[in-house]
Amino acid sequence: MRNHLSVSILAVAVIMAFSFGLTAEAAQQAGASNTQTAPAPEHDLQGVWNMHAPASQRHFIGATYTADEPAMTPWAKAKFEATKPSNGPRTHTLQQTDDPVLKYCYPPGTPRIYLQPFPMQIVQTPKEVIILYEYDHTVRHIYTDGRPHTPDLTPTYMGDSIGHWEDNTLVVDTIGFNDKTWLDRDGHVHSDKLHVIERFRRVDLDNIQIDITMEDPKALEQPWKTTLYYQLKPTWNIMEQVCTDNLDFMSFEK
């Protein structure tokens, strides 16, 4: 009885300790979001940005885009149910997972790259916007000089991206994917018909919102939409992060 009481008290203490930590963190983040920053500059997304998810996204954003499942076609649902993700509610061990990023170090694809928990740097030239994602040196070139998509595209992991400005929003259109990647870390699949539209809105000096729409007539009954939130990190540099280091790690967890 006494032991049971001790365990119960300890359990409550642990819950409170971790809850307090999260509450304090959430309050700090909310405070940061409410801080008045300078207005957004014109057509300028440059800088190092890190995800700054609101509390409402925190229970899923480590693995996927929305709290609700996307509207999958029967083809996609069958494939999804056969996947063995390492994240999310159907978690598998690193030895069991067939996640193409964890098992093979394939590039995560677009937009899954945003779910890798590392920052990104945006660089702009007159011809293109370049995104340097810290995760595994992943780079995207988004051409903004008015060119159309590359004809006769060879399918790629990250796709072929072109962009244009609508007022102060950079609209990026990406097609030309292979079907080797997942849409997220939960195991939702896509086909080579995937079409991704990203709308980068710099809401003020320190914050970007990226509205993302995924369309795939073979995999999704309806477009899958989300908004991701990023915060400027003026003192950060992009560091080295190498996926193949993960292979050494596979033997750590037994």
Added chain:
Amino acid sequence: MVFLALAVGFLTIAGAAFAHHGTANYATTKSVTVKGTVTDFQFVNPHVLIYMDVKDDGGKVTKWQGELTSPNRLSRVGWHKDSVKDGDVITISGFPAKSGAPEIWIQKVTLASGEELQTGGGN
């Protein structure tokens, strides 16, 4: 020296806070705290690793291993490759391995001085 705490309902809270390769190896409804002497500290991708010898009340030594988040994330909250050194006596808390092996997904590190090191949230 070593204690386990069952915390029903912890899973939801934990899932909200920590991005990770996965949680399948760890019992995220439990917490374990161990104090011991560091035998190896690896500030490496993808997850920083701490190995330590933990002595129980009878003097028996168990070799524990713990993992944190990535070195990049830890660097941004003040860690560096010498934040923990071999021979340091530290206390770590976190989620134990489901298998019962002496492994821990570290959520808190306390140095002998009492200083607590942040464990890399911020995503």
